[in-house]
Amino acid sequence: MNFFKAIAAAGLIAASASAFSLPARAADITGAGATFPFPVYSKWADAYKKETGNGLNYQSIGSGAGIKQILAKTVTFGATDAPLKADKLDKDGLLQWPMVMGAIVPVVNVEGVRPGELILSGELLGDIYLGKVTKWDDPAIAKLNPKLKLPSAAIAVVHRSDGSGTSFNFTNYLSKVNAEWKSRVGEGTAVEWPAGVGAKGNEGVSGNVGQTRNSIGYVEYAYAKQNKLVYAALINKAGKTVQPTVAAFQAAAANADWAHAPGYYVILTDQPGEASWPITAATFILMQKEPVDKAASTEAIKFFKWSFEKGGKMAEELDYIPMPESVVKQIEKTWTSEIRS
Amino acid sequence: MSAAEERHGAPPFFKGSCEKVFLRRFAGHMRDRKQGIGVAEIAVHGSAMEQAGSHDRTRALNAFRLGDKAFYWTTRICAILVLLLLGGIIVSLIVGAWPAIVQFGSAFLTTQRWAPSAEPPVLGALSPLYGTILTSVIAMAIAIPVGIGIAVFLTELCPLWARRPIGMAIELLAGIPSIIYGMWGFFILGPFLANTVQPFFIDLFAGVPVLGSIFGGPPSYLSLFNASLILAIMVLPFITAISRDVFATVPPVLKEAAYGVGCTTWEVVRHVVLPYTRVGVIGGVMLALGRALGETMAVTFIIGNSFRISPSIFAPGTTISAAIASEFAESDGLHQSSLMLLGLLLFVLTFFVLAAARLMLLRLEKKAGKQA
Numbered sequence: 211m212n213f214f215k216a217i218a219a220a221g222l223i224a225a226s227a228s229a230f231s232l233p234a235r236a237a238d239i240t241g242a243g244a245t246f247p248f249p250v251y252s253k254w255a256d257a258y259k260k261e262t263g264n265g266l267n268y269q270s271i272g273s274g275a276g277i278k279q280i281l282a283k284t285v286t287f288g289a290t291d292a293p294l295k296a297d298k299l300d301k302d303g304l305l306q307w308p309m310v311m312g313a314i315v316p317v318v319n320v321e322g323v324r325p326g327e328l329i330l331s332g333e334l335l336g337d338i339y340l341g342k343v344t345k346w347d348d349p350a351i352a353k354l355n356p357k358l359k360l361p362s363a364a365i366a367v368v369h370r371s372d373g374s375g376t377s378f379n380f381t382n383y384l385s386k387v388n389a390e391w392k393s394r395v396g397e398g399t400a401v402e403w404p405a406g407v408g409a410k411g412n413e414g415v416s417g418n419v420g421q422t423r424n425s426i427g428y429v430e431y432a433y434a435k436q437n438k439l440v441y442a443a444l445i446n447k448a449g450k451t452v453q454p455t456v457a458a459f460q461a462a463a464a465n466a467d468w469a470h471a472p473g474y475y476v477i478l479t480d481q482p483g484e485a486s487w488p489i490t491a492a493t494f495i496l497m498q499k500e501p502v503d504k505a506a507s508t509e510a511i512k513f514f515k516w517s518f519e520k521g522g523k524m525a526e527e528l529d530y531i532p533m534p535e536s537v538v539k540q541i542e543k544t545w546t547s548e549i550r551s
Numbered sequence: 552m553s554a555a556e557e558r559h560g561a562p563p564f565f566k567g568s569c570e571k572v573f574l575r576r577f578a579g580h581m582r583d584r585k586q587g588i589g590v591a592e593i594a595v596h597g598s599a600m601e602q603a604g605s606h607d608r609t610r611a612l613n614a615f616r617l618g619d620k621a622f623y624w625t626t627r628i629c630a631i632l633v634l635l636l637l638g639g640i641i642v643s644l645i646v647g648a649w650p651a652i653v654q655f656g657s658a659f660l661t662t663q664r665w666a667p668s669a670e671p672p673v674l675g676a677l678s679p680l681y682g683t684i685l686t687s688v689i690a691m692a693i694a695i696p697v698g699i700g701i702a703v704f705l706t707e708l709c710p711l712w713a714r715r716p717i718g719m720a721i722e723l724l725a726g727i728p729s730i731i732y733g734m735w736g737f738f739i740l741g742p743f744l745a746n747t748v749q750p751f752f753i754d755l756f757a758g759v760p761v762l763g764s765i766f767g768g769p770p771s772y773l774s775l776f777n778a779s780l781i782l783a784i785m786v787l788p789f790i791t792a793i794s795r796d797v798f799a800t801v802p803p804v805l806k807e808a809a810y811g812v813g814c815t816t817w818e819v820v821r822h823v824v825l826p827y828t829r830v831g832v833i834g835g836v837m838l839a840l841g842r843a844l845g846e847t848m849a850v851t852f853i854i855g856n857s858f859r860i861s862p863s864i865f866a867p868g869t870t871i872s873a874a875i876a877s878e879f880a881e882s883d884g885l886h887q888s889s890l891m892l893l894g895l896l897l898f899v900l901t902f903f904v905l906a907a908a909r910l911m912l913l914r915l916e917k918k919a920g921k922q923a
Contacts, residue, residue: 274881364769371856373667373881381668398668399881407773407867408856410877421742422772 238265239510243276243289244375245411246430247310247493250530251289254521258513266513273375274399280304280496286503286510288496291375292399296472303499305548306473307541308492309514310521311531313431313459314380315489317419317439320346320360326453328442329354332480332488335444336388338365338426340395341405346424354445361424368418368427371408373400379491380428383479387488428489431459432529446488447480458487459531466492468537490531499548511545518542644898647891654885659892665858667878667886674889676896678858682868683897686775686850687843689864690782695836697783698790703820705791706798718795725788733852736781741772741853744780749865767863773855776864781849786839793835797828797915830915837908841901847872871897 241251248270255266271279273290280288281302289309299306316335318328330338334350337343343350346360370377378399385392395401409418412433419427420437431454434441443453452458462481468474478490495514501507518541522532533541651659655674662675701721705714749770756762771777801824809819825832855867856877871893879890 272880274883278883366771371851371877373878396668396670400878400886401668402664402666402673403857406857407771408869408877409773410851410856417737418772421738 238267239287239506239513240267240269240285241276241287241289241495241510242269242271242279242285243496244273244291244493245270246291246312246375246491247289247530249432250310250521250525250528253524253528254513254517257520257524258516262512262516264509264513272373273378274373277496280498283498283502286497286501286506289493290496291491291493292378293475293477293492293494294473294496295475299473305497305499305544306475306494307544308468308474308476308533308537309495309517310525310533311459311463311478311490311492312529313454313462313487313490313531314376314383314428315431315434315441315454316426316428316444317416317434317441318426319419319422319440320424323358323360323440325440326443327355327358328440329445329451330442331445332383332387336384336391339367339369339384339403339405340388340391341367342390363424366422366425367406368415368422368425369403369406369408370400370411370415372410373398374411375399375491375493376412376428376430377401379477379479379489382477383489386480435529444488446484446486447482448484448486450484452485452487454487456526456529456531458485459490462486462488462490463492463531464534469540474541492533497549501549507549511549515542515545641898644891644895648888648895650885651888651892655889655892659889660896663858663860665874667882667889672885672889674886676871676889676893678860679869679871679874679893680896681860682775682854683844683870683872683900685864685868686779686782686854686870687840689776689779690786690843691836691840693780693783694786694790694839698787698839699794699832701787701791702794702798703824705795707816707820707824721788721791723788724784725792729785729846729849730852732781732785733849736777736849736853737772740781741777744774744777745770745772749774749776753865764862765864768865771855771865771867773853773867774865775854775868778850778854778868778870779864781853782843782846785846785849786843789839789842790832790835793838794828794832797831797835798824800831801827830911830918834908834912834915837904837911841904841908844901844904845872845897847876851876 248268251266251268251270255268259265268289273292276285276288276290277294279285281304293308294304294306298304316330320328330351331354334343334354337350344365345362346365347362351360378397381391381395381397381401384395385397395404407418409415409427412429415427416429416433416437416439419425419429420439426442429439431441433439434454441454443451446452461483462478465481465483465486466476466478468476474494476492478492480488481490497507497510518533518538525532651674655662659674659676660680661677662673663677664673664675665678666673701717705718709717749768752766753768753770756766805823805827806819809823814822850870851873854869854873856869856873857867858869858874859866861868875890875894879887882890
């Protein structure tokens with residue numbers, strides 16, 4: 211008796227569930243990877259679901275894990291902050307393109323210093339992270355900031371403890387601008403940090419810097435803005451001091467030569483141009499060229515196409531930078547020529 | 552329950568030979584005769600009794616036999632499952648760690664560098680091992696005296712009405728999820744230690760040869776010392792609960808005799824209670840140590856996650872479990888394999904600590920058995 215009741219109940223639940231999801235007959239798109247673009251992907255997914263009824267299930271488990279999942283073909287697309295090189299893409303039959311851009315900013319917590327007041331050069335930032343410049347009143351810092359009165363306190367360096375695309379872009383930048391960093395530490399999602407403490411995730415670093423006096427860290431711009439952290443200005447490749455603004459991020463992005471990069475392998479750090487913010491980064495999508503589930507793959511491409519067309523404003527609201535139109539056109543061409551559906 | 556009461560309570564038609572058969576069967580199974588009768592009675596009242604009127608005895612007996620067998624195999628499969636799981640975990644850890652074992656060999660244990668992005672990657676377990684052992688040792692150094700002190704107070708000195716509330720408060724500490732300790736350590740304890748306790752020690756020992764570098768500056772919100780202190784609070788309930796239980800096993804006559812000849816409470820604890828329960832207390836300490844070695848979330852929050860060995864306990868460091876927790880998601884290849892090897896090391900370390908604890912508790916039981 212109970213048994214039949216249970217079956218009837220289950221049937222009812224199933225029926226009502228399918229009634230709700232009727233417009234979305236196609237299976238939800240699944241993706242996994244980078245945490246950095248998660249806020250904008252989920253915002254797009256919400257809007258897309260409202261408009262088309264098709265859902266997106268994105269798990270922000272980290273770039274490395276995202277790459278692993280797409281290689282194992284357990285998801286429709288993977289997302290990574292550190293792009294894969296063209297030969298690796300060819301070997302694994304993957305297609306890669308940039309989806310959205312963002313920026314990484316150094317954040318500090320020093321008494322009396324307001325947002326954008328402190329000016330750092332890439333080399334100096336490298337020396338601080340190398341543990342060579344250890345005090346806030348170091349002559350190297352004072353030289354760039356003659357007007358600021360900085361305390362004679364030890365610099366508490368904060369870095370990411372987990373492997374992350376943010377760290378990849380940050381260390382990539384330091385390697386470009388600080389020779390000693392390049393030879394001693396290098397670039398990677400997880401490196402051998404010569405100084406400081408590690409905190410987990412962008413929120414861990416912003417939490418740590420917000421709480422620790424005389425500290426310095428690096429986070430994705432949106433986190434600095436949301437947590438009202440004191441960001442520093444940077445001196446870019448052209449020798450100009452730039453503030454982290456959307457215009458500066460866009461200037462860096464505009465300089466990138468996407469057209470001639472196989473697999474769109476472009477790292478946006480240390481771009482030329484007077485207005486360019488030096489630590490700008492793109493985040494990438496990975497898909498199988500010959501997908502197992504062709505229907506899901508087609509749905510995913512539809513979603514990305516929609517996002518490029520209508521998601522720009524939403525991305526800007528969250529302090530991300532949409533891809534320039536010329537790049538989008540090129541990416542769309544790549545889809546039709548490369549992905550078999 | 553006496554045998555007469557038993558028989559009185561049994562259903563009338565089961566008196567005589569049938570009852571004896573059941574009794575013997577269950578007595579054989581349970582060894583404990585008294586309990587056996589109880590169970591037989593329940594069983595008879597339950598399923599077999601209704602049928603017994605119309606069906607013959609063998610059927611009832613068969614029903615019991617079948618139930619017995621099913622029960623035996625269910626429990627046995629459960630037990631085997633645990634062993635299989637344990638074996639599976641060990642095997643998969645070894646398989647996962649194999650590339651790192653081949654690549655680094657025993658140098659893994661003595662290398663301090665942890666550079667997964669270097670070409671080629673250099674990965675060594677020395678700094679997480681150092682952090683794991685150091686934090687556990689400091690945590691035990693704090694938790695053992697405090698934990699035993701609380702247990703002594705609860706069993707010897709505390710007024711009766713306050714024993715339960717205090718005991719329960721201590722046990723509640725064990726129920727707090729470790730992430731809560733981590734957050735508390737990060738937001739409250741870390742700043743407090745960095746602003747008060749650490750500067751005090753740094754100033755106190757400044758200039759003293761060895762202590763000066765152990766308690767060397769600068770103060771840090773995230774450090775080995777902070778992690779040790781949190782660990783100490785986390786393992787405290789284990790030490791207290793076990794110590795309190797073994798202290799309660801001391802025969803009152805021993806304590807009363809000691810008090811009778813004029814011993815102070817301290818002397819009774821020092822010369823009667825502690826010697827009598829020494830092995831049990833050590834067993835409890837080892838269990839706590841096992842927990843301290845493997846604690847992950849709280850430590851990850853407050854240790855600073857830095858792969859360096861510094862002479863100062865106020866410097867950030869890392870432990871095996873913290874390293875795995877923070878790096879595993881984004882690792883691959885040799886890096887991931889090395890994290891697996893770290894996990895294997897921790898497994899072996901914890902296994903030995905727990906084995907030692909078991910051994911000591913076993914010795915305690917033997918000792919108690921002889922005295923009884």
